[in-house]
Amino acid sequence: MARVSVTPDPxxxxxxxxxxxxxxxxxxxxxxxxxxxxxxxxxxxxxxPRPLIASYVEIDGAGDGPIRVSIWCSGGNFEHPQYxxxxxxxxxxxxxxxxxxxxxxxxxPGFADATPDAELSERQREAWDTSAAGRASxxxxxxxxxxxxxxxxxxxxxxxxxDAVYERLWGADEITWAEIETACxxxxxxxxxxxxxxxxxxxxxxxxx
Amino acid sequence: xxxxxxxEELARDSRFVRNRIEDQIFDPRNQALSQREMGSAKxxxxxxxxxxxxxxxxxGIFTGEIQALEGAGRTTFDFDETQVPLALKLDMxxxxxxxxxxxxxxxxxxxxxGSEIGEFAEQTFLYEAACAxxxxxxLTGVNRALEGLAxxxxxxxxxxxxxxxxxxxxxxEDWMLADEVTHVxxxxxWLRRLTEDDPERRERALEFQRTVDKLFSLGGFRxxxxxxxxxxxxxxxxxxxxxxxxxxxxxxxxxxSKAEAEAMSAAIQQGA
Numbered sequence: 001m002a003r004v005s006v007t008p009d010p011x012x013x014x015x016x017x018x019x020x021x022x023x024x025x026x027x028x029x030x031x032x033x034x035x036x037x038x039x040x041x042x043x044x045x046x047x048x049p050r051p052l053i054a055s056y057v058e059i060d061g062a063g064d065g066p067i068r069v070s071i072w073c074s075g076g077n078f079e080h081p082q083y084x085x086x087x088x089x090x091x092x093x094x095x096x097x098x099x100x101x102x103x104x105x106x107x108x109p110g111f112a113d114a115t116p117d118a119e120l121s122e123r124q125r126e127a128w129d130t131s132a133a134g135r136a137s138x139x140x141x142x143x144x145x146x147x148x149x150x151x152x153x154x155x156x157x158x159x160x161x162x163d164a165v166y167e168r169l170w171g172a173d174e175i176t177w178a179e180i181e182t183a184c185x186x187x188x189x190x191x192x193x194x195x196x197x198x199x200x201x202x203x204x205x206x207x208x209x
Numbered sequence: 210x211x212x213x214x215x216x217e218e219l220a221r222d223s224r225f226v227r228n229r230i231e232d233q234i235f236d237p238r239n240q241a242l243s244q245r246e247m248g249s250a251k252x253x254x255x256x257x258x259x260x261x262x263x264x265x266x267x268x269g270i271f272t273g274e275i276q277a278l279e280g281a282g283r284t285t286f287d288f289d290e291t292q293v294p295l296a297l298k299l300d301m302x303x304x305x306x307x308x309x310x311x312x313x314x315x316x317x318x319x320x321x322x323g324s325e326i327g328e329f330a331e332q333t334f335l336y337e338a339a340c341a342x343x344x345x346x347x348l349t350g351v352n353r354a355l356e357g358l359a360x361x362x363x364x365x366x367x368x369x370x371x372x373x374x375x376x377x378x379x380x381x382e383d384w385m386l387a388d389e390v391t392h393v394x395x396x397x398x399w400l401r402r403l404t405e406d407d408p409e410r411r412e413r414a415l416e417f418q419r420t421v422d423k424l425f426s427l428g429g430f431r432x433x434x435x436x437x438x439x440x441x442x443x444x445x446x447x448x449x450x451x452x453x454x455x456x457x458x459x460x461x462x463x464x465x466s467k468a469e470a471e472a473m474s475a476a477i478q479q480g481a
Contacts, residue, residue, distance in 0.1 A: 013238050047241035051261030075238075076258075081265075082226040082330045084236060147323030154260045158374050193374035 002029040004040045013046045014075050014085040021078070021087075028096045031139060034104050039068040048074035050081060056117040057099050059106045069103045090142055094133075097141045101132040110176030123184040126155035127169055131180070134170035145170070161190035212287045213340065216333040219279060224327030225272075230334055234428075234473065243471065249435040252365050254373035262438070263369055264324050270362060271315035272331040277359070278308035280339025280351050293344045293403075300395050307388045314381050321377050338421050345403050345410055349418035352396020357446060357459075358425050359389040364442035390449045397450030423462045428470025432463040 004025045009018035025040055034040075048054070055073035077095045080088035105111045105128070115124065130152045137143040152166045165183045169175070221227075252262055281304040288298070316326065338350045363386040370379030404411035426432070431439045441463075443456055451459075 013241065047238050047245075049236070049238055049242075051258050051265045053258050053261050076261075081328050082228070084228065084232055084330075085238075144323060144325075146320065150264075150321070150323040151260045153375070154254060154263075154373055158376060191374075193372070 001036055002026055002034060002038045002040050004029075004042070007041070007043045008046065011044070011046050011075075014079065014087075016044070016046070016075070016078060016087045021092075024089075024093060025096055025100075028093060029100050031141075032097055032100045032104055032136070034069070034100060035067065035107075037066060039066055040071065040100075040103075041068060042071040042073065044073055044075050044078070046075040048076050049084070050076040050079045052076045053095075055095070055099050057103045057106070058117060059103065067107065069100070071099055071103075073099070094136065094141050094143055097136040097139070097143075098129055098132040101135055102128055105132070105175070108176075110174075110178070112177075114177040114180075121184070122155045123187055124180060126152050127165075127180045127183045127187075130166060130169040131172055131175045135173065138173070156187035157191040157193055159190055159192075162187050210286070213342065214279075214283055216337045216340065219276075219333065219336060221331070222327075224325075226327065226330050227333060228330040230332055234470070240475070250429075250438045251435050251440065252369050252438050254369060259369075259373075260322075263366070264319075264322050265329055266362070266366065266438075267315070267318055267322055268324055268329040270359075270366070271312065271319055271326075273335050273355075273359065274308055274311040274315050276333060276336035276339070277351070277355070278305055278312060280336055280347070281305045281308060283339065284344060284347050284351075288344050297344070297399055297403075300399070304392055304395070307392065311385050311388065314385060318378060318381055334424065338424075341417065343410075343414070345400060345414045346417045348396045348400045348403070349414040350421045352392055353400065354418045354421035354425065356389050356392040356396065357422075357449070357451070358431065358439075360386065360393060360445045360449065361431055361439050361442045363389055364445060365439045386445065390445050393446070393449035393451075419458070419462060422459060423466045426463040426466035429463070429467030432467065433460055436467075437463070 002025070004022040006018040006022050006025075011018060021042070021044075025042060029038065029040060030036075052074050053076045055071060055077055058070045060068040060070055073095070078087050078092040080086040080091070106114060117125075120128070130148055133143050133145075133148040137145065148170070149163075149166060152169075153162060156162045156165070165186050169180075169183055172179070249256065252266065253259065256262070281301045284293075285298045285301045285305065290298075319326065319328075335355055338355060339347055341347050341350055363382045367379055367382035367386060370376070370382055400411065400414060404414065429437055431437055431441060433441050441456070441459060446456060446459075
């Protein structure tokens with residue numbers, strides 16, 4: 001079972017339980033197939049509420065030492081949309097599944113050249129999240145497909161060509177970084193919006209301190 | 210059937226949850242956030258978490274449409290023809306028709322954006338502003354202040370749809386925006402007619418409008434700077450009967466509301 005550490009412990013601005021979050025991460029890590037001997041450190045910026053949803057996943061120590069997954073995320077990732085400051089069990093589990101599937105991807109040879117999370121473009125992040133969300137859905141997580149589709153469209157454009165790329169990413173059980181880059185080239189080619197997104201990172205560096 | 214229906218008794222199914230504006234004002238995260246440089250607050254597809262901001266606002270519009278329907282419906286029923294002209298009640302009935310279509314459009318837009326009915330908490334202070342016992346106050350508080358806010362919100366969402374290349378959102382918001390201009394114009398016209406010979410009543414009604422405008426500026430929610438998520442739609446408000454002086458006053462009210470919210474937040478933190 002993965003070894004998990006949660007920061008902060010305890011939470012003071014929101015009504016989250018660090019121990020319960022750690023237990024949830026252990027469970028989700030196992031379900032998405034991360035190795036048992038992995039370390040997962042999550043830092044939650046509890047001052048950032050919904051709708052400020054943001055996360056970054058990094059891998060440290062891939063090599064001789066233990067593998068460590070570092071996650072930074074806004075508190076909004078886990079906040080119940082109906083009850084401010086309350087932990088959202090269902091939504092939180094989905095967010096973790098997507099982030100941990102991307103962590104698992106980063107451990108695979110096909111993602112050896114992947115750009116760090118903080119440097120991903122909007123398109124790259126949306127493409128990768130879509131792929132992870134599709135796989136999470138098939139693993140039994142309660143992912144809402146229309147929500148994933150809207151995020152992808154907002155990041156990549158509204159049109160048939162973009163939707164075709166979305167379907168491919170959503171339905172793929174295996175994926176590589178090269179396939180994500182190809183998908184981004186395709187959506188960029190069909191994006192006719194007057195102000196295409198250029199800011200790096202789905203979540204923006206302004207949220208992360 | 211009960212007249213002057215209280216907000217607590219509005220019918221909702223189990224998908225809906227209500228929360229109080231106080232929970233938002235006294236959220237301990239406000240102080241921590243106010244000390245950070247968060248960049249522009251304007252609703253813009255290029256901003257961080259734009260999808261979630263837009264979904265939350267769209268759901269707020271949806272619940273606002275339900276309450277606007279309920280408010281206009283109550284005004285057709287709460288007053289008899291000694292209190293308001295039948296033609297005003299017919300205008301309110303027409304507005305109910307518009308608001309019910311807006312509810313349906315908002316549900317479909319929610320589907321389009323991946324949201325679910327009731328996903329976000331509802332606040333009922335829009336309906337509460339529609340509970341005044343003087344119909345003229347309802348015209349200023351609801352038709353001019355709240356439907357005026359709807360003009361600003363719909364225009365902001367329409368621009369968001371255009372910038373993000375979302376044809377469905379831009380199209381639907383444009384349709385609803387046209388109706389809101391009509392609703393505000395109805396408020397402006399009826400206010401003038403009903404208070405033609407009663408300047409004191411008109412002033413009371415306009416004061417109520419200022420109060421509602423300040424409340425709905427929500428500590429900087431609406432304004433004309435990059436710090437305001439929703440921007441004042443001057444042109445559409447002019448079409449709806451707002452004078453230049455009224456528009457300037459609205460900007461001032463929004464700034465005051467923001468300053469008061471910041472002062473309140475600072476006071477809460479100092480007392481904590």
